[in-house]
Amino acid sequence: MARATCAAGELGDVWLYDIPQKENFAKGKALDLEQNGSVIGYDAHIRGTASWADLEGADVIVVTAGIPRKPGQSRDDLVATNLPIIRDVANNAKKYCPNAFTIVISNPLDAMVYEFKRVTGCAKEKVVGMAGVLDSARFQLFLAREAGVSVKDVRAMVLGGHGDDMVPILSACTINAVPIQNFLAKDKLSAIIERTRKGGGEIVNLMGTSAYYAPASSAVAMAKAYLGDQKRLLACAAYLDGEYGYKDLFIGVPCVIGGKGIEKVVELPLTDEEKAMLKKSAASVQSVVDVVKKS
Numbered sequence: 001m002a003r004a005t006c007a008a009g010e011l012g013d014v015w016l017y018d019i020p021q022k023e024n025f026a027k028g029k030a031l032d033l034e035q036n037g038s039v040i041g042y043d044a045h046i047r048g049t050a051s052w053a054d055l056e057g058a059d060v061i062v063v064t065a066g067i068p069r070k071p072g073q074s075r076d077d078l079v080a081t082n083l084p085i086i087r088d089v090a091n092n093a094k095k096y097c098p099n100a101f102t103i104v105i106s107n108p109l110d111a112m113v114y115e116f117k118r119v120t121g122c123a124k125e126k127v128v129g130m131a132g133v134l135d136s137a138r139f140q141l142f143l144a145r146e147a148g149v150s151v152k153d154v155r156a157m158v159l160g161g162h163g164d165d166m167v168p169i170l171s172a173c174t175i176n177a178v179p180i181q182n183f184l185a186k187d188k189l190s191a192i193i194e195r196t197r198k199g200g201g202e203i204v205n206l207m208g209t210s211a212y213y214a215p216a217s218s219a220v221a222m223a224k225a226y227l228g229d230q231k232r233l234l235a236c237a238a239y240l241d242g243e244y245g246y247k248d249l250f251i252g253v254p255c256v257i258g259g260k261g262i263e264k265v266v267e268l269p270l271t272d273e274e275k276a277m278l279k280k281s282a283a284s285v286q287s288v289v290d291v292v293k294k295s
């Protein structure tokens, strides 16, 4: 789905890479997407391939390689299967697209983006994980529906790891500058936080696999911010080097994305309760990273 959204956004030419066993599927999908452009009016060239050489010099890589979870699984259950896949992708990315801005989507997200950076040795500004834009979008939608306002006016962010202990930030949540507490009582907010944390699982339980549309749009918003030097402030899994008190870890934090990649990690003042939740979430991410480091 990320490829369809990239194509429709006319971000440039799009290559759909998949493993040799899926090459024809990738080529067929590319053709279908180009024909879709002829109907709805976009001119991006889209091709499928199983050869990394075709991706040489890419400006942006969106990494969705790896299996999604099934009902009953946590994201962390995917680590054994997806770790060799992310290593394969990272080794090829290092060889063929060393200057690309890379957006990792594969789960378990924060550990996979950590491993991508470790294997490629790329600069911390040039690799980021997509989770916060999606989790924040889910949070914003639930808040908008419950408060009876347009989703366009909800400002809310979800920080921390992309797991069930992610941290929806209520202290900075407003409906166009009006604090969310003016609209919703504590019990409603707690229920929304809980639904947000399980937002991915809710879809997996319904569809038997991961979400498509909102994750794709989230990754494309990040790619557009980079390609268009838009200086967007988005919640993303960024490499921390002391910010928020964490080092050598990717977790979701507010970042400015522009033409240089992750141009700034913004340190948002958090309440003591939010700091404690972030600590718990970071510890969960660290435990998966520790498994990755030993494997």
Ligand SMILES: NC(=O)c1ccc[n+]([C@@H]2O[C@H](COP(=O)([O-])OP(=O)(O)OC[C@H]3O[C@@H](n4cnc5c(N)ncnc54)[C@H](O)[C@@H]3O)[C@@H](O)[C@H]2O)c1
Pocket: 017, 018, 019, 022, 064, 065, 066, 067, 068, 069, 078, 082, 085, 086, 088, 089, 104, 105, 106, 107, 108, 109, 130, 131, 134, 162, 209, 210, 211, 212, 215
């Ligand atoms: N970060 C998020 O918010 C978020 C949201 C949705 C999905 N996801 C994750 O994204 C990943 C992909 O999900 P999906 O629904 O697109 O799965 P999918 O099964 O539809 O697609 C995954 C693709 O990866 C390919 N692949 C396998 N090994 C590869 C390799 N070495 N190199 C390149 N490609 C390879 C497979 O052939 C397959 O086509 C999963 O890990 C899922 O959990 C993350």
